Amino acid sequence: MADPANYRPAPGSIPDSPGVYRFRDEHDRVIYVGKAKSLRSRLNSYFADFAGLHPRTQTMLQTATRVDWTVVGTEVEALQLEYSWIKEFDPRFNVRYRDDKSYPYLAVTLDEEFPRVMVMRGARRKGVRYFGPYSHAWAIRETVDLLLRVFPVRTCKAGVFKRARQIDRPCLLGYIDKCSAPCVGRVGEAEHRLLAEDFCAFMAGDTTRFIRRIEQDMRAAARVEEYERAARLRDDMRALERALEKQAVVLGEGTDCDVIALAEDQLEAAVQVFYVRGGRIRGQRGWVVDKVEEVTTADLVEHFLIQAYGESESVPREVLVPARPPDAEAMTELLAEQRGGPVHIRVPQRGDKRALLETVGRNAMEALKQHKTRRAGDLTTRSRALQEIQEALELDEAPLRIECYDVSNLQGTHVVASMVVFEDGMARKGEYRRFSIKAVEGQDDVRSIHEVITRRFRRYLAERDKAAREAAEGPEVDAAVDDVLASYGFDDADDAAEGAGARGPVDPETGRARKFAYPPNLVVVDGGPPQVAAAQRALDELGVPEIAVCGLAKRMEEIWLPGDDEPVILPRGGEGLFLMQRLRDEAHRFAITYHRQRRSAALTVSELDDVPGLGPARRTALLKHFGSVRRLRAANAEQIAEVPGIGRQTADVIVTALRGAPTGGPPDSRADGGGS
Incomplete structure (x- = not known):
């Protein structure tokens, strides 16, 4: 270098x-x-x-x-x-934006002698009027089919049009009045062009004029008793109304704007744009981008505006964005010059525009998830990711099984940890585990990581020894081993799986899968050198040297190895870093979910903690019976005493603690919503 x-x-x-x-x-x-x-x-x-x-x-x-x-x-x-x-x-x-898929447009070829309406993808060409983009080509065809009744513009290819001219006979659309048949001279060039321009005006949002005109013609035909013509005009008006119904009204009539939202992580970003014309959503489009440089949301917005509108002929009057670009004034001037009129770049703070921006943001988040899912599901891509990790970490073989650990807490309370498992680059949710940390006081991720790694691999060693003993002596279960495991705090509540049953070797006595029987090729911890050192120390203390350890630091996306002073930097945009990031994010998600469950449970029983005579079992029984502390507070002593394990004396104590005075009468009438 x-x-x-x-x-x-x-x-x-x-x-x-x-x-x-x-x-x-x-x-x-x-x-x-x-x-x-x-x-x-x-x-x-x-x-x-x-x-x-x-x-x-x-x-x-x-x-x-x-x-x-x-x-x-x-x-x-x-x-x-x-x-x-x-x-x-x-x-x-x-930063280079690329379409997350090929979006179709509705195009009107105004550069031709007889303009044609068609579905078009790919590069734009001059002289063609474009509408959209649309999510699906069938959506364009449905709209066109409705509008051809009122604006019978040709839709046939050049070869079909030329053939019809030669034989002087129109195609089927000409016979059913969905084409004005300029090929056989039913309309001239000027009249057909006017139809095409009216079609474009309607698609651009000038809808009221056409509906009113058809309604007036319909009423005029009815007055002179031309009922068949009036009925056709009525059907034309309904066709236009149905076409408008397919385009949701989101803003005030006459509002023209593009609504841009982003969803991003450390490696990639997804952009979604809703095109609003005349207050209606006329199209939608998405892009994804690899973040090959350090950029903020404002930087991404600026890059997108430059690339999206650099040569565009359809810059709107208003552009709604999640963050103002760094050089907002210069960008506004550039877009105004491109449009030939004023352009406003705004970050909506409230109202309908803010709500629409949030909707577009949810679409961007979903697009990013789908992009990652497609990328993660490809076998070739996963193989390349594992190979990149193997080469970067100098492993003897590709890490076909990777376990990632993360710790979650709130100011040192309700400390929990998660273990997620990826095999062949894919998540194995049935083998996820979660841990309640017991040995840590205060906010200390390093000690938490040490405890979790110790518990996980002590269990692995016990499972391995147990399996070896069974292979040598038969299926007789050594109860002493189970007692040892229980003494270390391994139970279904603390070391629980997310899936509906863990996969792995089956215990011959219980018929259930052993939770920690498979060792990983690579252990990943969320953190830097201190967390990595703690994990390696735990493995060394247990005598498990064959398992590789690394840490992924979130801020810089650096990979730290035990004892190294410098991190390993995986290539930006590479599949290896993408897989490592997915591992870390999934471990974080699983840990946060468990932490919120523990915190919520603690908040639920907090009012019962100080009630004399109530331990964890009785509190759980009361909440299970009444459903909530509010309902328990509304109950009288007799109702509380019906709960198994709760006597009348304890019930009086609970009523006194929760409501201030014991009562042996009927429940509080206010709680039941009744009167005297």
């Missing part, structure tokens, strides 16, 4: 003005393009403190061998030049 100090520009050689810069590698390829209000300030920030930079930025600087720049007059010119260079050079370290 190159040393950035070798190509650092000489002091004073960088101009203090707006501009765009390019980092190039040893083959003179552009690997990163950036813009700056002050080139001097921005470029000096890369070379002033290399150790303080983000690891991804360090990798970019070490890959590059030189940097050059171009001075421009304004920030708007810098935005335009940055977009042009990103499009031209496609730098590997820049």
